[in-house]
Amino acid sequence: MKSRYDVVVVGAGPAGSITAQTCAEGGMDVLLIEKRQEIGDPVRCAEGVGKDALIKHIQPDTRWIAAEVKGSRIIAPDGTRILMSGDAAMKDVGYTLERKVFDRVLAQRAAMAGAEVMVKTRATGLLRNNGRVAGIKAMYMGDVHEIKADIVIGADGVESKIGRWGGIDTTLKPHEIEACVQFLISNFDPGEYSEFYLGEKYSPGGYAWIFPKGGRSANVGIGVLGSKSGNIRAISLLSKFIETYIPQGRIVEIVVGGVPVTGPIKQTVTDGLMLVGDAARQSDPLTGGGITNAMDAGKMAGEVCIKAREKGDFSVRSLKEYEDKWRSTIGKEMSKSLQVKNLLLKLTDEQLNQLAHSLDGVDVSKMELGKLLTVLIKKNPRLLWGLRTLFK
């Protein structure tokens, strides 16, 4: 470790590793730190990604693709099934990853591009120079080091502190987080589709999922909206779900985690600092998917860093380009998702069933989510009135 870099990236998840790789490829001197001793472990993810969104960044590799799915199935509270497959549906599903391997591969790619990587190294605070962010304090093996940098990237996930230290309040309110538990279930055949179980029956303000993970196993989990968690907890709902639907299943791994479902936040840059991925609350508020959004944001942030260095300007004026870029791309999708989510939250299980039944006789199998919603809105104008301007 040196005492100065051009860029210090905090957190080696998908967001941090892609940012570090992009910066290093652009000739910048990069340090990527991760507080855990093993990158990607323990996992906090259901590991589902869309094919197209993934392939933009990296070619699929059997080392970290656990399973390939044919599409997704949405299950209404009364058991009505809506099947979505084909190319269009692949925007949202496609692969189940093995993130323990995937995350490490992404960090290795950053390393091979020239970034220095340090694990078991935790950021404990920011350095400042004339009020602006000028590096970090980090603890490695019990010793605190000061590391100067032109710019600090906060890629520190759901528990992010970098933003708060830099004066950007990213604290999640209870209704802005899904509290999740997932079991890797063995000894059952999940089929070839990713499944989403909607309704209060399965989870208040969230959903249950079954993502095939290959070799007669699947990630089976439940997320509960934080504001509805407390008396009811994700872990007890999940145990009940498995007893009911997969009694023969055997639990071979437990995953616990929180997903930000805030929607686009107001501020993600300040002088000498940018936030990416879950730290910037960039996961999709409807699906909770955040891997490819984090990668997209990392790429955009890296490219803006390179430009900032050319200009010699790491102030907000220069970094704002990143903020504009992510807002006009992934941010737009997130806003739509947030509106759909807010509407779904208001629907009763009976109304959800009604929506599912309205698709009787419609071939939705080749539609993507946006198109499916358009059809739903047409058929249920009163129920979905609030969404009419979103999907045309």
Next chain:
Amino acid sequence: MSVNVNRYKCGYCGACVGVCPVGALELVETWLEIENTCTSCGICAKICPVGALLVVK
């Protein structure tokens, strides 16, 4: 004022860290550190997916 962590239950996921309004929690590998700035507001205990936190007034 503080919270108690049941270390035998906690899945060290960091969700509680993200919701604490005063930044009193910190996840270090597999354990939570709790600073004395905790106001016992109870938000972390509410959202913990496995119920590993207990507020002490």
